[in-house]
Amino acid sequence: MEFKELTLEELTLGYAKSAQDASCTCIFCGEIYEEGIVYRSQGRMVTAERAVQEHIFDQHGGVFRGLLNLDKQVNGLSQIQKDVLTGMYLEKDNKQICEEMGISAATVRSHKFNLQKSKREAKILLALLEQIEDESIVKQRKIIEGEPPAEEEMPVKKDFSGNTLHPFFTQYNLK
Secondary structure, three states, X not given: OOHHHOOHHHHHHOEEEEOOOOEEEEOOOOOEEEOOOOEEEOOEEEOHHHHHHXXXXXXXXXXXXXXXXXXXXXXXXOHHHHHXXXXXXXXXOHXXXXXXXXXOHHHHHHHXXXXXXXXXXXXXXXXXXXXXXXXXXXXXXXXXXXXXXXXOOOOOOOOXXXXXXXXXXXXXXXX
């Protein structure tokens, strides 16, 4: 399971639900929990979904720490950003964070501001990419713009296996 193929919901939950085989898979280690099987977790019997949630907490420190501990190439965060985010996650105020990091409160505020700015920019980017990639949005846009429907539209290839490009670029046939 590659992180670039996960939805925002799956990243937030820390696991992916499979509709095909009714299972929950941990996104950090690939551990699979099948629906319909009762699992023993923390001394009691739980469902597959609860078992994967507790697994993520027990084995990976929770979703926050699991995502934070990913390689910089995956999460794009510097060590300073990770430290500030950890302070925010632990509900520490700027003074506590700056004392622990050995930087000024103004620097902590600046990092927090930049993280919030990145969040806003990421939302806009996601919305823009949806306008390009979502077939129903593209179809609706073409109808509104009065573009005649294509006689034979090329189906968008959804299988990204073996592709080294980002999924956004796979919809274009470059041959």
